[in-house]
Amino acid sequence: MNSNGKFFERIPNSIIFLFIIIVFFLKTVVYVFIKLQSSGIVLGGGSDASYYHGYVQGYTNLAVNIWPVMLRYLNDIGLYSREGVSYFLFLLSLVFIPFITARLTGLSFKKNQKYYLYIILLCSVYPALFFYSFDIYRDVFMVSVFLLGCLSAKRALDSRNFLYSIFYFIISIAIGMLLLELRAYLGYAFLLSLFLWKITFTKRRIIFLGALYLIVLFIANYIGVFESLTEYRAGFEENSGGSTLGLDFSNPALFIPNFILSFLGQMLGLYVTNPLALVLLLVETLPFFLMLLYVMKNIKLADSFVRFLIIFFVLYASVWLVGNDNLGTAVRLRMYNYLAIYISFFYILRLKIQSVEAHRL
Template identity: 35%
Template structure:
């Protein structure tokens, strides 16, 4: 049986399982992450009942409504297709190394992992912007990878143009996500994470952030974080990390990473489930990528630098566990792609020895 037939079977089985899960969530009104149902706000804005917005997502929905193409059910169904098929397939394909004998197996395994990612699945259940952002992010990764590996200067510039356009869209959806996507491209041209030990890069990263905090360069991010306490943002401040003591900055930063990125914070059953199903596999994937540091190439170098830049914004700016589960999806995806690329490169090296 061919790889494509296996993949089609997996897609079909996952579709059926997710359909059952959708029915369960709809019937029980389950809210896993308790971070607010902003899809109600998006729907109200699309229908012209509200006029205040901070991203282009509700604006896109209103445009659809103005031309007679909007319905909450229709947009939700489109996002389901993105979450069930397009995002897992795109994320798996961008990690495919064509020279590798195990590339097709890695594509199937990657597709399976992305398909059962709980948070991506959960936010395909309504008109949240998260799924659309992930979809655009995957397209941006496809474009930047094609640009990096093109020898033809014309094609290289074409894919680079597409990458910048998609990054601008991401900026409109979530400014620091779009900024991180673009900034990582330029910084990856200067910094090669393969050159020095991982621990040295981490120490340099923490020192850099501490100095930036002392001179006030991080004040805008900290001001944004305070919005959780004041109630301006959806979701309450529930992590208990405030960064108010300069001498404790590095401790607070470490705690914020442990709680939000690595999931070592379990105030309820949902957080424990998220840790077991999302954070624990991510930790194992990250450990493998770190161990395989010598397999870093241009594209994975870009992904890892994106990982650090993007993490800086949301780890420092967020103080809500439910929001953290949503925000870290992009960080996790970047590492998973690095994981599968590293697996293929390690396997190839073993075969040619």
């Protein structure tokens, strides 16, 4: 894939659009068929939906996050239905998430039709988003909230009007607080990124910051900052049924090698244990990895919004790569990292195209 994105030029727009229609149609047919069969697809954390429904029904009063509280509130006002919420989540994954992701890239359907269609297709074929819309899991809702937060942050960072920028910055903080209640470290990473976006990147600085990052992680682990995460991670070994990497973070000297292995196994999905993991590697991880390389190669083009996304990527991954050792759960957790890179890739690609066109004039 070269810097001009000529790889994407090989397929006619009409073919890409046809693929999108086919994917939308097949996903709808499969979803309806499985729902009619009263079955579901589980990809890690299969008891979540049943727990949430049990909370709504009053079988338990222990809320581990705000999602079951929201569902119970809907039930209290007569608007809750397990199937209804599931269908709503499916619509979010089918329509809302692909199109808001495309919007975040700054691509225009009229001016950048091919790339616009590609990002829609990429989100449409993203397996995890589809799998977790079959029941009342919180994942699709959280991704939607995260993308709304990114949109608000983008407007705050792009605006030259001070009052307009402050308005959207406050909205971004409010959305970050909601993410905090949905998943604490997701919210923390989002909120911290709002205040760290001024960190600039160059290829040389990336190497320096990468080395500094690993040193900081090592020191943080050595002084016990990650102690609760490593203890939580240890619990996966007992309940995983063989779905863990089996990395032991208790030895400080091996923290960095284990962290790198965790990145390779969980973020890049290189620990392939079954055919489904291979499918995810090809459909999810391969595009992500190629786009990550492109973003790093063209890091000098990163503006305030892309820097926000990259900083979020690092902060968020730093927590879950240490705290999680379940490969199925990793598929859920990494969605935000993948989407951040998807957006950054097409965003930078658009900037490069605009730069080339400006030089031609």
